[in-house]
Amino acid sequence: MNRSIVHMDLDTFFVSCTRLLDSRLEGVPVIVGGGERGVVASCSYEARRFGVHSAMPMKMALRLCPDAKVVKGDYELFSKKSNEVTEIIQENVPLMEKASIDEFYLDLSGMDKFFGCYKLTNEITQTITKETGLPISFALSTNKTVSKIGTGEAKPLGRLEIKSDLVQPFLNPLSIRKIPMVGSVTFQLLSRIGIRTIQTLSEMPVEVLQQMIGKNGSELWKKANGIDESPVIPYSERKSISKEHTFTEDTIDVENMRSLISGMVENLAFQLREQKLLTSIVTVKIRYANFDTETKQCRIPYNSADHTLLKYALELFKKLYTRRMRLRLIGVKFSGLVHGQHQMNLFEDTEELMNLYQAMDKMKKRFGSDAVQRASGYLV
Structure with missing residues (x-):
């Protein structure tokens, strides 16, 4: 039986929460972060068009986007809104993993014959936005890796289904940077030998990858070929x-x-x-x-x-x-x-x-x- 795994991601979560408190921030570049010597915690899509991204030094961000509105983060608010979303998802699905404050995995395997996995997920996202005011994107596919990459491609406000026979055609043209475990060092290493797309990576002999980057080579090859057997881990809040x-x-x-x-x-x-x-x-x-x-x-x-x-x-x-x-x-x-x-x-x-x-x-x-x-x- 094919698995049905959903990845949900709240769009620019910190910014979206902040805009709930101040509607004047809608449609303008927003940076959530610290003071002049701090770093960017999150930024709106309007700010990203200027090259701003999370973890960037605030000085650099404001040089790129001098008109951005800088707002200090409110973790009390972020936690409250995250918990609201968590409760909505838990009420509607049999198995959920909370990957971070704004990311979730859902295992809907076997539910197609009852509800239709895409239809059910779409209804849940509509409920989330209606009850919390937060925008959210999702992708539905056969495993966690493909779903997470899919969400990244679908954002903002994306809804995407990648069926098993379309996994490789979907992955092939994408940059290897889209694979969650590929950081800047691995990207530079692979780029130097001409491996820049997932298709090229998927066609590499797995033994060569293991020699180049060690034990993670095999795992990286699997992900490039749309293979990921990692389970959705049931969510339980540690006290x-x-x-x-x-x-x-x-x-x-x-x-x-x-x-x-x-x-x-x-x-x-x-x-x-x-x-x-x-x-x-x-x-x-x-x-x-x-x-x-x-x-x-x-x-x-x-x-x-x-x-x-x-x-x-x-x-x-x-x-x-x-x-x-x-x-x-x-x-x-x-x-x-x-x-x-x-x-x-x-x-x-x-x-x-x-x-x-x-x-x-x-x-x-x-x-x-x-x-x-x-x-x-x-x-x-």
């Missing part, structure tokens, strides 16, 4: 992540405690970014030598950046630890989690800081989460 440390001997060493908190926050923040999550509640917990346990928490703008989360955690610890008794345990918890595809707070932090986090995360993914740490951090 919190936490870390605790019990001292071998009860302690009153405040500097050591602060270092421990720093290490725990760094470890947990890396987990958030790796799982594409953002937290809105920070909690610090302490347990005294007499087993009295106290906690303090605060609500924050959605975030996953170490330095921001550490600031809140240390402030909570300062307010919490007032009895000057020895401690036997200390812990940190992040809750109020939502899906977010950005690795840090793009609305306040600088391009340099974003690049630093991306470099650190890359090293941690390759060599382990303890491969690089803050100077004040403590291995926990």
Whole structure:
């Protein structure tokens, strides 16, 4: 049986949410992002015509499009609207995966004989736009890769069905950049030997690709040939992540405690970014030598950046630890989690800081989460 996999993507999600609050932004170039030294989190199609794109330094974006309206992001709003869309989809399909704050995969395999997969998906998107005010595009095909590429080609407000016998004709003329796993390094490598279209890539011997780019060569060849067996993973919202440390001997060493908190926050923040999550509640917990346990928490703008989360955690610890008794345990918890595809707070932090986090995360993914740490951090 052919699979029926849908990829849904909310069009310029941050911009669309922002326009719901201010209709004057309709039809004009809009950039959602931070200050002058920040980066672009999202931009409207009007701004994209000038060459602006996400993750671009704000200075460069405003040089390209000086008349753009710059708006600071509101993650409370983004989370609320994303949850509204999630609930609508969940009510109407048997299996959904939430890939990020604005992307969804639906597995409708076998439902054609009951509803018609394209008709059902189209009705769901109409409901989403009617009830949330947000524009959305989708593509329906045989697997996640083809559907995701299809959505990219269909946007904005696109509706596309790519049946099994049309998969290769659809993919062949497209640039290899359209394949989700092809980054700039892989693109440059393949371009140098004349591989620029998916058709050329699909006709390459898989052994040659494996020699060129390693173990991912086989996976890339499959995607170029429209093959992707990865399942749609049922969506379940993770509530919190936490870390605790019990001292071998009860302690009153405040500097050591602060270092421990720093290490725990760094470890947990890396987990958030790796799982594409953002937290809105920070909690610090302490347990005294007499087993009295106290906690303090605060609500924050959605975030996953170490330095921001550490600031809140240390402030909570300062307010919490007032009895000057020895401690036997200390812990940190992040809750109020939502899906977010950005690795840090793009609305306040600088391009340099974003690049630093991306470099650190890359090293941690390759060599382990303890491969690089803050100077004040403590291995926990």
